[in-house]
Amino acid sequence: NAGVTQTPKFRILKIGQSMTLQCTQDMNHNYMYWYRQDPGMGLKLIYYSVGAGITDKGEVPNGYNVSRSTTEDFPLRLELAAPSQTSVYFCASSYSRFGNQPQHFGDGTRLSIL
Amino acid sequence: KNEVEQSPQNLTAQEGEFITINCSYSVGISALHWLQQHPGGGIVSLFMLSSGKKKHGRLIATINIQEKHSSLHITASHPRDSAVYICAAPDGLTFGKGTHLIIQP
Numbered sequence: 001n002a003g004v005t006q007t008p009k010f011r012i013l014k015i016g017q018s019m020t021l022q023c024t025q026d027m028n029h030n031y032m033y034w035y036r037q038d039p040g041m042g043l044k045l046i047y048y049s050v051g052a053g054i055t056d057k058g059e060v061p062n063g064y065n066v067s068r069s070t071t072e073d074f075p076l077r078l079e080l081a082a083p084s085q086t087s088v089y090f091c092a093s094s095y096s097r098f099g100n101q102p103q104h105f106g107d108g109t110r111l112s113i114l
Numbered sequence: 115k116n117e118v119e120q121s122p123q124n125l126t127a128q129e130g131e132f133i134t135i136n137c138s139y140s141v142g143i144s145a146l147h148w149l150q151q152h153p154g155g156g157i158v159s160l161f162m163l164s165s166g167k168k169k170h171g172r173l174i175a176t177i178n179i180q181e182k183h184s185s186l187h188i189t190a191s192h193p194r195d196s197a198v199y200i201c202a203a204p205d206g207l208t209f210g211k212g213t214h215l216i217i218q219p
Contacts, residue, residue: 045206059207107156
């Protein structure tokens with residue numbers, strides 16, 4: 001049972017480069033989320049999706065884009081990498097949002113922008 | 115906006131000690147999620163609870179919805195319990211900053 005799979009685990013980018021963080025889940029969850037985690041701070045929601053074809057902004061969406069073409073996949077795109085985007089990124093999924101079903105997290109992607 | 119506050123922020127204890135981590139929130143919610151994050155690792159779900167108490171091994175979570183408070187207890191703590199413990203509302207938006215726990219042998 002793979003759960004939530006994120007790739008890559010580590011990446012170093014130069015300022016201005018672009019990249020896509022991949023996230024896939026095999027639990028048939030409707031809800032998927034992208035978070036960033038900065039030292040000493042709680043998880044911050046970047047974008048989320050309630051199902052294929054539907055995405056919405058979270059707390060800190062600037063500089064990122066997402067798409068949800070299938071239930072399984074929810075990639076996060078950085079178009080013009082900036083040093084402020086250096087962070088650890090987590091993808092998560094859940095069956096529902098406000099109910100009693102827990103979120104399942106990927107192992108994270110550690111991204112450095114130099 | 116819901117706020118989630120955890121205490122303490124950092125906790126160092128000796129192996130075998132009973133550990134308590136507290137979580138309080140400002141707005142009424144139906145449930146609370148406890149998560150564990152090991153150094154350099156991913157985040158795993160420990161408990162999702164909406165009332166009373168849940169137990170898994172040496173971990174016990176309690177919640178009082180009316181008082182907007184939850185606690186995570188670890189009995190007979192062990193160095194492998196060293197991790198960051200995070201409480202979160204079930205909205206996918208509201209997370210505490212985490213409690214950094216170190217258990218020394």
